[in-house]
Amino acid sequence: MGLVVAGGLYAAFAPKAATAQEASSRDIEAGRQLFLVGCSSCHGKNATGVTTRSGGNYGPSLIGVGAAAVDFQVGTGRMPMAQSGPQAPRKDPEYTAEETRQLAAYVASLAPGPSIPEAEYLDWRAANTEDVKEGGEFFRTNCTACHNSVGAGGALPDGRYAPTIKGVSAKHIYEAMLTGPQQMPRFSDAVITPEDKRNVIAYVKTIQEQPEYGGMAGGGYGPVVDGMYTFIVGIGALVGFAVWIGAHGARVKKQR
Amino acid sequence: MTTPEDHGTSSELERRPTHEPIDDPGLQSHEWRPTDVDAKLERRAELQISGMFGLATVLLVLFCVAYFTVDFDQTFLGWSAQNFALGASLGGAMLLMGAGIIQWAKKLMGDHEIVEPRHPVRSSDEDRADVMVDVNAGLNESGVGRRPMIRNSLIAAIGVLSLGPPIVMLGDLGPLPYGHTKTVWKRGMRIVNDVSGTPIKPSELEVGQLVNAEPAALFEEDEDGHRIIHGTEALQAKAKAAVILVRMRPEAITPASGRENWGVDGILCYSKICTHVGCPISLWEQQTHNVLCPCHQSTFDLADAGKVIFGPAARPLPQLPLGVDSEGYLIAMNDFTEIIAPSYPELARDQKKLDERS
Numbered sequence: 001m002g003l004v005v006a007g008g009l010y011a012a013f014a015p016k017a018a019t020a021q022e023a024s025s026r027d028i029e030a031g032r033q034l035f036l037v038g039c040s041s042c043h044g045k046n047a048t049g050v051t052t053r054s055g056g057n058y059g060p061s062l063i064g065v066g067a068a069a070v071d072f073q074v075g076t077g078r079m080p081m082a083q084s085g086p087q088a089p090r091k092d093p094e095y096t097a098e099e100t101r102q103l104a105a106y107v108a109s110l111a112p113g114p115s116i117p118e119a120e121y122l123d124w125r126a127a128n129t130e131d132v133k134e135g136g137e138f139f140r141t142n143c144t145a146c147h148n149s150v151g152a153g154g155a156l157p158d159g160r161y162a163p164t165i166k167g168v169s170a171k172h173i174y175e176a177m178l179t180g181p182q183q184m185p186r187f188s189d190a191v192i193t194p195e196d197k198r199n200v201i202a203y204v205k206t207i208q209e210q211p212e213y214g215g216m217a218g219g220g221y222g223p224v225v226d227g228m229y230t231f232i233v234g235i236g237a238l239v240g241f242a243v244w245i246g247a248h249g250a251r252v253k254k255q256r
Numbered sequence: 257m258t259t260p261e262d263h264g265t266s267s268e269l270e271r272r273p274t275h276e277p278i279d280d281p282g283l284q285s286h287e288w289r290p291t292d293v294d295a296k297l298e299r300r301a302e303l304q305i306s307g308m309f310g311l312a313t314v315l316l317v318l319f320c321v322a323y324f325t326v327d328f329d330q331t332f333l334g335w336s337a338q339n340f341a342l343g344a345s346l347g348g349a350m351l352l353m354g355a356g357i358i359q360w361a362k363k364l365m366g367d368h369e370i371v372e373p374r375h376p377v378r379s380s381d382e383d384r385a386d387v388m389v390d391v392n393a394g395l396n397e398s399g400v401g402r403r404p405m406i407r408n409s410l411i412a413a414i415g416v417l418s419l420g421p422p423i424v425m426l427g428d429l430g431p432l433p434y435g436h437t438k439t440v441w442k443r444g445m446r447i448v449n450d451v452s453g454t455p456i457k458p459s460e461l462e463v464g465q466l467v468n469a470e471p472a473a474l475f476e477e478d479e480d481g482h483r484i485i486h487g488t489e490a491l492q493a494k495a496k497a498a499v500i501l502v503r504m505r506p507e508a509i510t511p512a513s514g515r516e517n518w519g520v521d522g523i524l525c526y527s528k529i530c531t532h533v534g535c536p537i538s539l540w541e542q543q544t545h546n547v548l549c550p551c552h553q554s555t556f557d558l559a560d561a562g563k564v565i566f567g568p569a570a571r572p573l574p575q576l577p578l579g580v581d582s583e584g585y586l587i588a589m590n591d592f593t594e595i596i597a598p599s600y601p602e603l604a605r606d607q608k609k610l611d612e613r614s
Contacts, residue, residue: 137451142538145537180542183542183544191454
């Protein structure tokens with residue numbers, strides 16, 4: 001607790017000159033203290049992971065995962081996990097932005113790994129129509145299989161799932177592509193370049209900003225869900241109407 | 257035949273047999289509708305129906321107004337406001353018109369019951385005899401019976417017409433499934449990233465990486481900057497040659513016998529086309545090394561030579577042997593040695609041909 005307070009005090013008085021990219025040794029030390037308190041029970045005191053007797057692990061090794069992986073996992077609330085399960089769900093983050101930065105600095109200091117993306121490649125609003133179109137091609141080729149063509153997400157075996165990309169920040173989308181959290185494959189900057197990644201983000205964000213021209217789309221899950229709504233609500237209303245018509249026009253026995 | 261008759265007095269009804277186990281109860285006595293007997297209800301129904309038609313008119317006018325006033329990008333409850341306004345007004349108007357017509361017919365239109373007796377379908381014997389006389393006269397005059405050569409040659413022509421040309425033309429409806437064992441992959445062709453067409457070095461792939469890749473031939477251009485393979489041909493080539501490149505820890509991989517050198521430092525390359533019915537698959541779980549087909553849930557273990565571990569697919573995913581060229585880029589060492597894409601009845605025979613060729 002004292003360490004967290006110390007970290008918080010440090011955060012309050014830290015000189016603003018230090019940029020996010022330049023992790024100072026004080027950041028690394030503060031991150032190490034946070035790590036020992038919050039993460040080491042599963043990931044081990046030296047972040048090398050804790051192996052079980054059967055060959056599995058409580059938490060994987062974090063050597064070489066880089067600052068981007070920490071920023072994604074902690075920044076989206078996936079880590080620390082609330083309980084073990086098939087997949088860590090997204091939830092409200094436990095650590096502040098400053099603490100997340102310190103944790104990332106500590107893990108990045110262990111071994112080289114992907115760093116937090118630069119703002120230049122996160123500014124998706126700078127993408128023009130051509131860029132968005134190209135991003136769409138990359139998205140449909142590489143991402144749609146799991147995340148659906150508008151990023152609505154989808155199911156995987158054994159209780160796992162590809163989460164929705166709706167409401168995820170550009171930075172976290174970029175970091176997910178870069179680091180491949182959980183079952184997601186990695187898409188390194190050498191193959192899908194930072195510009196391509198920016199365009200992919202622009203495509204997802206653009207398509208999710210559009211109004212639902214097709215009406216109630218049921219989360220973009222496609223024609224099956226649309227059809228279900230049409231069938232239950234639409235056909236249901238028509239059946240109700242037919243019953244009403246049938247009920248009111250009936251002959252009466254009581255009158256002459 | 258069609259004249260309405262008062263129920264219960266029809267001569268047809270009187271001719272019914274009397275020995276049926278249950279006596280014919282006859283027609284029910286007519287019951288009048290509320291609108292027939294109550295002038296107030298009749299007036300109310302009239303107002304109701306004309307109200308529906310009137311409201312439909314208003315909605316149709318609103319449709320025209322909305323068409324010009326609601327902008328394309330306005331939203332209403334997260335939907336496109338224009339689509340919503342147009343759909344609700346037009347749909348509502350048609351629903352009201354339909355309901356009004358039904359109510360009109362049910363409540364106000366004439367309410368007499370009509371009995372129409374049925375007649376036998378068979379023609380009278382005289383008519384049947386007359387027709388046969390005409391037919392026989394026609395046959396005699398044409399001489400079909402007297403001139404068998406003409407008759408038989410016509411039958412032969414019709415027979416050939418109905419069998420020959422259709423069968424010959426059916427053969428051109430599309431290629432037969434077998435005999436298409438080759439793809440555009442060949443020894444030394446670079447493996448390039450789909451969409452961008454950039455070649456890939458092994459060092460650019462990290463453990464857990466997936467690349468949706470294509471043969472470099474699909475991106476080759478002539479001197480004018482046009483793709484050499486283009487149009488339908490390019491789509492067909494792409495549909496057969498699409499691959500996924502994955503990188504796993506080398507110690508996690510169990511190669512099939514004879515395929516120990518088909519990977520490069522844990523990088524393996526498999527066909528992207530499911531062997532069940534040919535859906536493109538790239539749903540790869542990097543920790544389990546399983547690739548799933550979204551169509552019928554066939555699951556292949558890429559760390560175990562593409563073996564089927566679940567689902568209806570009957571064959572492992574075909575693997576493409578990998579190598580590295582002099583500039584360090586990933587290349588194919590060969591075309592697929594297995595038949596890619598969906599299985600079909602003659603597959604075993606074609607696989608044998610493919611084995612003999614290589």
